[in-house]
Amino acid sequence: MLTRGTERRDLLETVQGYVILKAATFETGHGFALGHNPGAPSPFVTWQFTEGENGHRDYYWGRYGTSQAWAQRDFDRRVDDYQQFYHAAVKHTELGPEGVYRYYSTQRPVDIGTYPKPPDNQPLS
Numbered sequence: 001m002l003t004r005g006t007e008r009r010d011l012l013e014t015v016q017g018y019v020i021l022k023a024a025t026f027e028t029g030h031g032f033a034l035g036h037n038p039g040a041p042s043p044f045v046t047w048q049f050t051e052g053e054n055g056h057r058d059y060y061w062g063r064y065g066t067s068q069a070w071a072q073r074d075f076d077r078r079v080d081d082y083q084q085f086y087h088a089a090v091k092h093t094e095l096g097p098e099g100v101y102r103y104y105s106t107q108r109p110v111d112i113g114t115y116p117k118p119p120d121n122q123p124l125s
């Protein structure tokens with residue numbers, strides 16, 4: 001099980017250094033994920049996972065590869081095989097970084113004395 005290396009960061013799930021790019025969850029609570037870590041010897045991986053009632057996922061049975069095309073084919077094949085073998089419907093799919101963006105406010109702080117106070121961004125008089 002890979003639960004110890006799992007964390008949430010900026011809405012993107014990271015497992016042992018791999019950012020989850022895509023995940024498919026079935027009605028049975030099982031699913032598959034495709035991850036990417038550009039610094040790893042095998043930068044792409046597909047995992048099977050089990051999702052608990054609280055939404056926590058336990059990842060296992062990873063298959064590692066060097067090509068994104070291979071990883072996408074393996075992900076699709078694993079999802080299709082699971083659907084055919086267990087007659088399970090996909091409950092939902094998730095897209096990783098492509099579907100997420102950061103919001104940066106352009107508003108100045110409401111109170112002049114609030115943090116941060118960089119020297120090149122002083123309040124106007």
